[in-house]
Amino acid sequence: xxxxxxxxxxxxxxxxRGPWSSGPQPxxxxxxxxxxxxxxxxxxxxxxGLLPGNLGSRGIALIALAVIVLWGLSGFFRVEPDELGVVxxxxxFVREVQPGLNYHLPYPIETALTPPALRINKIxxxxxxxxxxxxxxxxxxxxxxxxxxxxxENIIDVxxxxxxxxxxxxxxxxxxxxxNPEGTVKAVAEAAMREVxxxxxxxxxxxxxxxxxxxxxxxxxxxxxxxxxxGIVVQQVQLQKVxxxxxxxxxxxDVQAARSDLERAQNEAQTYANRIxxxxxxxxxxxxxxxEAYREQTVAEAKGQTSRFLQVxxxxxxxxEVTRERMYLETMERVLGGSDKTIIDTGPQAGPGVVPYxxxxxxxxxxxxxxxxxxxxGNP
Numbered sequence: 429x430x431x432x433x434x435x436x437x438x439x440x441x442x443x444x445r446g447p448w449s450s451g452p453q454p455x456x457x458x459x460x461x462x463x464x465x466x467x468x469x470x471x472x473x474x475x476x477g478l479l480p481g482n483l484g485s486r487g488i489a490l491i492a493l494a495v496i497v498l499w500g501l502s503g504f505f506r507v508e509p510d511e512l513g514v515v516x517x518x519x520x521f522v523r524e525v526q527p528g529l530n531y532h533l534p535y536p537i538e539t540a541l542t543p544p545a546l547r548i549n550k551i552x553x554x555x556x557x558x559x560x561x562x563x564x565x566x567x568x569x570x571x572x573x574x575x576x577x578x579x580x581e582n583i584i585d586v587x588x589x590x591x592x593x594x595x596x597x598x599x600x601x602x603x604x605x606x607x608n609p610e611g612t613v614k615a616v617a618e619a620a621m622r623e624v625x626x627x628x629x630x631x632x633x634x635x636x637x638x639x640x641x642x643x644x645x646x647x648x649x650x651x652x653x654x655x656x657x658x659g660i661v662v663q664q665v666q667l668q669k670v671x672x673x674x675x676x677x678x679x680x681x682d683v684q685a686a687r688s689d690l691e692r693a694q695n696e697a698q699t700y701a702n703r704i705x706x707x708x709x710x711x712x713x714x715x716x717x718x719x720e721a722y723r724e725q726t727v728a729e730a731k732g733q734t735s736r737f738l739q740v741x742x743x744x745x746x747x748x749e750v751t752r753e754r755m756y757l758e759t760m761e762r763v764l765g766g767s768d769k770t771i772i773d774t775g776p777q778a779g780p781g782v783v784p785y786x787x788x789x790x791x792x793x794x795x796x797x798x799x800x801x802x803x804x805x806g807n808p
Contacts, residue, residue, distance in 0.1 A: 503534040505542070512545035512599050521600045543603060545594035548663060551614050553621070554587035555668065575673065576622050582630040587669040588642075590617045590649070592662050601659030612658060613649075617665070620648040630672075634684065638667050 506529055507513040513525035515532045516539045527546075532538040554574030555567045574585050592613055594602045606612050624644045625633065633641060646665040653660045672680040744751040 598659035
């Protein structure tokens with residue numbers, strides 16, 4: 429043994445104190461608890477050794493003042509440009525603050541919340557964007573959200589997006605009236621779309637009623653959120669995809685193509701009718717006007733000939749022989765005036781029977797034609 433086993437000795441020497449200097453150990457082999465007063469005394473000594481010196485009352489006051497200053501400075505907070513600050517005093521709404529550096533009484537008197545009240549949020553319903561390293565961003569369909577039943581008992585697949593923001597004047601309603609804003613907006617949007625689609629037929633939704641459907645869903649969503657007091661403004665509802673279910677989409681596309689061809693044929697026929705009908709009406713009006721003019725001309729000529737005949741008849745009654753001869757001469761002049769004249773003698777005398785004719789009426793014309801030629805050229 430490394431120690432002597434003398435009477436009154438032991439591993440701690442010949443003294444009567446144990447390992448914690450707490451007096452003699454009992455002979456029965458049991459242990460006594462440590463002296464707590466001694467432990468506290470030693471801890472105080474070590475703490476005094478760590479401090480630079482005895483602070484006294486003045487040092488404690490400085491420390492307290494520094495703590496109070498730090499506590500007061502903890503009330504400064506910053507509101508980002510797309511946020512609005514809401515100050516709560518003991519958990520009760522007090523005021524709103526604008527973006528920038530602001531101050532509230534330190535915790536726990538006042539606290540500040542900074543919801544993104546000026547940010548436009550987007551929620552996709554019926555689809556989820558999926559990030560893929562190889563293919564980039566793709567869209568995953570969520571049929572439990574997009575498949576809906578129309579009013580004429582047809583199934584339609586509708587994917588749409590909702591753009592919403594917090595109404596700046598009711599940020600308190602947004603914070604305290606609804607627990608999950610995004611989930612609430614999503615549930616309200618899906619319910620509103622199902623209600624609007626349920627009151628509509630399939631064909632208008634697939635073709636020309638997209639704008640009407642978007643407006644109806646937006647109005648219904650806004651009405652429902654206002655009823656909840658959510659403090660949310662629905663900016664826009666945008667339909668992304670409106671198709672029949674994938675199992676019958678080919679048949680629906682064939683029907684849609686046939687209807688498009690029908691509308692195109694109707695439009696072409698209407699265009700042709702709009703072009704050809706005015707042309708036909710114009711030609712009919714021209715023919716009618718020409719007929720009216722011909723009628724007026726014919727009636728006027730007939731009246732003139734009738735008047736002339738009556739006048740000639742009056743003169744004929746007065747002098748029949750003279751009038752008869754005059755009528756004969758005027759008729760022969762009208763008949764033979766524009767033809768070349770050849771006089772043939774058919775008498776009994778011998779000869780060729782052709783009498784030379786001197787066209788005296790044409791001689792003045794032949795003399796006037798050369799005379800007018802030089803004057804037209806500008807020579808004196």
